[in-house]
Amino acid sequence: MRGSTGFVAKVTWNSVDVTTAGTASAALAVDFSSTANVLFQWSAATGTTININDARLQMIYFGAALSTRDVAPISSGALASNSAVLNWSPGALTYVLEGVYKITASLLNPNGSTVWSEDFFVRASAPYSVLAALPIILIALGAWELYVVARSGRLAALKGKEAAPPSPPSGPSPPAEATPATEDSGTPPAGGAS
Amino acid sequence: MSATSNGAIGGIVLGIVFVLLGQQFGYFDLSDVASAVEYLVIAMVVGAAVFGALGMVLGRSYLRRHPPETEPSSTP
Numbered sequence: 001m002r003g004s005t006g007f008v009a010k011v012t013w014n015s016v017d018v019t020t021a022g023t024a025s026a027a028l029a030v031d032f033s034s035t036a037n038v039l040f041q042w043s044a045a046t047g048t049t050i051n052i053n054d055a056r057l058q059m060i061y062f063g064a065a066l067s068t069r070d071v072a073p074i075s076s077g078a079l080a081s082n083s084a085v086l087n088w089s090p091g092a093l094t095y096v097l098e099g100v101y102k103i104t105a106s107l108l109n110p111n112g113s114t115v116w117s118e119d120f121f122v123r124a125s126a127p128y129s130v131l132a133a134l135p136i137i138l139i140a141l142g143a144w145e146l147y148v149v150a151r152s153g154r155l156a157a158l159k160g161k162e163a164a165p166p167s168p169p170s171g172p173s174p175p176a177e178a179t180p181a182t183e184d185s186g187t188p189p190a191g192g193a194s
Numbered sequence: 195m196s197a198t199s200n201g202a203i204g205g206i207v208l209g210i211v212f213v214l215l216g217q218q219f220g221y222f223d224l225s226d227v228a229s230a231v232e233y234l235v236i237a238m239v240v241g242a243a244v245f246g247a248l249g250m251v252l253g254r255s256y257l258r259r260h261p262p263e264t265e266p267s268s269t270p
Contacts, residue, residue: 024223063227099218102225123220135218142211149204152249153256156197 006045009116011105013038018120024100027121032098032132035089040071042107042116043081051078052115054108057088059101066101067093072108090124096133098126197256201249202242209241210234 011018013028014036021028030036038057044050054072058065071084090097101124106117126132148155213233216222224230 024225027220060225062224062230097218098220100220100223100225102223121223121225132218135215138211138215138218142208142215145204145207145211149201149208149245149249150252152197152200152204153253154260156195156200156249156253157256157260157262 006048007042007050007116009040009042009107009118011038011040011118011120013120013122015039018103018105018118021120021122024102024121027100027123030122030124032090032094032124032126035087038086038088038105039083040086040105040107041081041083044079049078049080050115051075051109052082052084052107053110054112055084055086056104056106056108057086058104058106059090059093060104061101067091073110095126095131098124098132098135196249197253198246198250201252202246204249205241205243205245206238207241208245209237209239212241213237 013021013030016028018028020026040055042050042052052074054070055074056071057069059067067090069086069088071086074084075082100121102119102121104117104119107115109115126135213222213224213230217224222233224233
């Protein structure tokens with residue numbers, strides 16, 4: 001938990017303290033198709049006040065914020081303690097993504113600088129484990145690539161045949177005995193030179 | 195394009211797919227860009243090596259089973 005001296009904050013996700021989900025293996029199981037109730041609570045150091053203007057949740061993927069939700073403005077003045085409720089849903093990402101994601105909860109002052117932040121992890125499941133767009137696309141792409149690799153020998157042989165120079169035309173010739181096959185596919189086929 | 199390079203390119207794509215799919219199923223955490231790139235690079239290298247070798251084996255196997263046809267020699 002990062003914050004200024006004496007400042008204490010706590011975030012609960014559907015009444016569960018997010019500090020219990022500080023690692024990917026301890027991620028909170030969530031349903032992307034429903035809304036999560038996120039409660040921010042904070043208090044300034046004893047005898048002081050603090051002005052928190054924005055409570056923010058960011059979903060992080062590849063180091064970038066994939067989704068950002070805010071509760072702002074929260075209050076117009078400095079208070080000794082306060083709270084904010086954010087009903088979080090992934091929005092358009094509901095049917096696109098699943099998996100483990102890092103969420104950053106932060107409290108910002110009116111200048112926009114971060115007073116406190118906490119990272120935690122959520123694990124979202126799609127119906128039947130795969131019914132989100134990205135897993136379906138990835139499974140289809142993987143299947144296609146496996147098919148291409150499985151046919152790589154045939155494709156390479158066909159392309160090698162296309163690249164070979166055409167043999168010069170020759171007159172009618174009687175069928176000859178089949179020559180023994182070799183593995184050297186780089187040599188051009190024997191032409192019917194007179 | 196040879197069967198080996200064909201397999202290696204397929205292996206690179208499959209390595210990327212493996213990591214992204216692993217994240218979707220909750221096995222990988224791709225939140226931090228450094229660890230995500232690390233996962234992807236390792237998967238691409240391993241995929242290229244494994245599937246490149248597989249492509250080479252499949253190419254040789256195909257040529258053994260379907261030897262290149264040689265045209266008959268013409269007689270005057």
